[in-house]
Amino acid sequence: MNHYFELALYALAAVCFVYFLIRGIYAKVFEAVLIVAVLALIRAVIKFTKVELFPALRFSILLFIFVAMFLANEFGFYTIFPQLDKIEHLCSGVILCFVGLLIFRQINKNKEAVKLHASTAVWFSLFFAVAMAGCWEIYEYTTDQLFGLHSQNDSLVDTMWDIICGTVGAGATGLYLSFKAKNQILT
Structure with a gap:
């Protein structure tokens, strides 16, 4: 598909x-x-x-x-749907949570002796996604300041809502991963 x-x-x-x-x-x-x-x-x-x-x-x-x-x-x-930016940040939270899980798996793929609980992977993924949402806003702020752009609409409110949306997307994905991985051990 x-x-x-x-x-x-x-x-x-x-x-x-x-x-x-x-x-x-x-x-x-x-x-x-x-x-x-x-x-x-x-x-x-x-x-x-x-x-x-x-x-x-x-x-x-x-x-x-x-x-x-x-x-x-x-x-x-x-221009048609002004809230599209928020949907993008929700989606980015989902993507970044999955990327966090991928990174976690790659870091731990060769550690046969160490058994890690699935919840550790989920927490890592969630924290990674939330941190990246903040890093993205730092990037937007920097490019706005350096190049005179307006990606943050010159608004702290826009920035905070972007981070909140990214966190909500990551949180929902974290819940999904928790449900899928309940009581499993990841190596």
Whole structure:
């Protein structure tokens, strides 16, 4: 299923490329190229690191690309649906929690003698995701200050809601992981 979703994203990017090229909207043409580059980069990183993404993580990443890069940027949904940014931060919390779990598994994959409770993996994943939500807001603040951007809408309220949304997404994913891993031991 994820394979077809990824192929659909490539196809949609190609359609956007041609459409916006014909219309002479070169910023949107560049965004279509950027989407293909991001998809290819993700595939290259996975191949280079030899890490197998579990289906839920791969789906979350592809869905995030669709929402953030296609709906928000290519099709201008920020003006149609102002809360789209919050949905993106919710999704990023989900993705980052799964990435935290992936990192935890990679760190501990060769430790046969040490048995770790599944709850340790879930807590690590949750804390990783929440920390990354904060790091992302630091990045946004820095780029706003250096380049005169307005990704934080010059608002502490926007920043805090972004962190809250990322934390809620991570928390929901942590609950899901807890349910899936109840009473299991991870090695």
